[in-house]
Amino acid sequence: MTNQTAGQSNTRRIMLVIGLSVLVTSSAASSLNLALPSVAAGTGATQSQMLWIVDAYTVLMAGLLLAAGALGDRFGRRSILLLGLSMFGLAALVASFVDSPITLIVCRAVMGCAGALVLPTTLSVVTTTLPPERRNTAVGTWTGLAGAGAVLGMLASALLLQFFAWNSIFVLTVILAVIAITGVTLVLPSTRAEDPPKLDLLGAALSLIAISAVVVAILEGPDRGWTDGLVLVLFAVGVIAFASLIWHELRCDEPMIDPRVFRFRGVEVGTVSNFLVTMGSLGFMFMFTQYLQFVGGFSPIQVVCSVLPFALVMIPASRLTPRLAEKYGARTVMCGGFVLTAAAFVIGQFLGTDVDVLLVVLMMVIVGIGMACVSPVATTAIVTSLPEEKQGVASALGQTARSVAGSLGVALIGALLNSGYTSSLSEVIPANAPAEPARAAEASIAAADAIADQIGPQGEALSSAASQAFVDGLGHAFWGAVAIALAGLLYAAVRAPRRGSRSTEFLEP
Numbered sequence: 001m002t003n004q005t006a007g008q009s010n011t012r013r014i015m016l017v018i019g020l021s022v023l024v025t026s027s028a029a030s031s032l033n034l035a036l037p038s039v040a041a042g043t044g045a046t047q048s049q050m051l052w053i054v055d056a057y058t059v060l061m062a063g064l065l066l067a068a069g070a071l072g073d074r075f076g077r078r079s080i081l082l083l084g085l086s087m088f089g090l091a092a093l094v095a096s097f098v099d100s101p102i103t104l105i106v107c108r109a110v111m112g113c114a115g116a117l118v119l120p121t122t123l124s125v126v127t128t129t130l131p132p133e134r135r136n137t138a139v140g141t142w143t144g145l146a147g148a149g150a151v152l153g154m155l156a157s158a159l160l161l162q163f164f165a166w167n168s169i170f171v172l173t174v175i176l177a178v179i180a181i182t183g184v185t186l187v188l189p190s191t192r193a194e195d196p197p198k199l200d201l202l203g204a205a206l207s208l209i210a211i212s213a214v215v216v217a218i219l220e221g222p223d224r225g226w227t228d229g230l231v232l233v234l235f236a237v238g239v240i241a242f243a244s245l246i247w248h249e250l251r252c253d254e255p256m257i258d259p260r261v262f263r264f265r266g267v268e269v270g271t272v273s274n275f276l277v278t279m280g281s282l283g284f285m286f287m288f289t290q291y292l293q294f295v296g297g298f299s300p301i302q303v304v305c306s307v308l309p310f311a312l313v314m315i316p317a318s319r320l321t322p323r324l325a326e327k328y329g330a331r332t333v334m335c336g337g338f339v340l341t342a343a344a345f346v347i348g349q350f351l352g353t354d355v356d357v358l359l360v361v362l363m364m365v366i367v368g369i370g371m372a373c374v375s376p377v378a379t380t381a382i383v384t385s386l387p388e389e390k391q392g393v394a395s396a397l398g399q400t401a402r403s404v405a406g407s408l409g410v411a412l413i414g415a416l417l418n419s420g421y422t423s424s425l426s427e428v429i430p431a432n433a434p435a436e437p438a439r440a441a442e443a444s445i446a447a448a449d450a451i452a453d454q455i456g457p458q459g460e461a462l463s464s465a466a467s468q469a470f471v472d473g474l475g476h477a478f479w480g481a482v483a484i485a486l487a488g489l490l491y492a493a494v495r496a497p498r499r500g501s502r503s504t505e506f507l508e509p
Contacts, residue, residue, distance in 0.1 A: 011131075017180065021118055021180045028088075029058060032108075039166050042167075049102075052105050057115065058215065061116045063212035065399050067203075069120035070204070070256050076190055084114045084115070088177050089177030091108075095170045096167045097167070136380055140321060143375045143376040144316070146399070155304045158304045207256070210239075210242040213238035267381070267394075273496070278402040280345070280488070281370075285307065288363075296355035307364055308364075317372035330496045331498050334496050347359065348478040378398065417474060420472050422469075
């Protein structure tokens with residue numbers, strides 16, 4: 001076997017292990033979404049507890065990403081990856097046996113902490129282990145798997161729920177975690193920064209407080225109201241902690257993440273572009289799955305199959321776009337991606353109360369290609385802008401931007417959807433309708449459908465009006481997503497360099 005063939009074989013083995021590790025953790029964010037009714041029946045969870053069964057994972061992972069990324073640089077990337085996967089599998093094993101909602105929330109929180117150890121570490125393994133000529137394609141593969149993992153997680157859950165109880169989702173997670181641990185042990189080399197900085201414990205604590213407070217505020221805002229006291233306090237805590245983090249890091253001899261790195265164009269462009277493309281795309285996916293369920297009447301498995309083209313397109317496209325950026329320039333590829341996502345959101349204006357499956361598939365394909373044009377190039381820009389001893393933190397920057405942006409996109413675009421729905425439905429509900437049912441119907445299409453089932457012959461008219469109102473609200477929300485995509489297009493056109501993603505222009509202010 002020639003050295004080149006051996007190198008290619010080793011790269012494939014490393015990427016198989018990395019890919020599985022990424023999928024195990026990225027899919028967990030959405031794997032329970034379809035199972036919540038069964039979880040509630042099995043554990044007696046309240047509505048608030050069900051929200052935290054889902055959100056505990058997101059909040060802890062987002063808050064710990066930066067700190068966890070630094071651990072791999074300090075203590076060795078394989079060791080931290082093994083620790084993260086072991087924690088992940090153990091927490092999933094416990095979750096597969098519990099019948100208490102509080103215990104399940106704790107398990108999901110531990111899984112979130114473990115996911116924060118795994119995701120940035122896997123990317124830093126790619127950027128420090130693989131030969132330079134293969135890194136950009138590998139980064140694209142990593143980004144595609146991380147982005148498509150949520151859809152693949154829902155697909156696995158939908159298939160399992162057809163035949164097994166909800167805890168089978170955690171059993172599958174345990175099996176995959178064990179396989180990934182075995183692969184990491186046998187395949188991955190042990191790497192760490194040659195001269196790692198000391199642990200910045202205060203910086204890690206401040207980043208956890210800042211990011212977690214903001215994410216929780218964003219998650220609670222739509223339900224409590226954006227002027228609610230708790231929401232405002234959380235935003236204030238987040239802003240104060242973020243300002244304190246910047247102040248501390250600028251004065252620290254060995255900071256976790258020096259804010260001055262954002263003077264490098266690659267870090268700035270990569271972080272902002274990841275934020276904008278994720279905010280628009282995940283907000284779109286959130287309202288789109290609701291449309292398929294409430295207006296189209298799709299079953300969970302039908303919903304997942306409808307959005308599956310997004311994942312099937314994004315994964316292979318993400319491998320290609322970093323090379324296109326080298327050839328045609330990062331600016332060209334990223335602007336093209338934002339144009340495609342904006343076009344998909346404009347197409348959404350043609351959706352009606354009768355679901356057009358071909359239109360659905362077309363939109364999913366376009367959004368998948370658009371996101372593949374932006375996110376891998378943006379991620380490559382970040383990791384190639386920082387030195388090897390900071391690859392863990394560099395890897396965490398893009399993922400942190402995506403985590404916060406996903407929550408913000410769902411909140412803002414969801415708010416536009418709800419506002420449009422309420423406004424449209426209030427115009428057709430008779431003035432003499434009972435006040436309580438009218439308010440409930442205006443607040444939620446699910447409530448409107450439930451009321452429609454109870455009021456006899458008039459129910460069909462209410463259900464049809466609610467579906468049309470939801471489509472009207474969807475139109476408002478799509479224009480919001482278009483605005484986000486156009487903001488990304490304008491930013492990339494101004495700031496992204498013309499030359500390739502590995503160009504030294506990314507290192508310039």
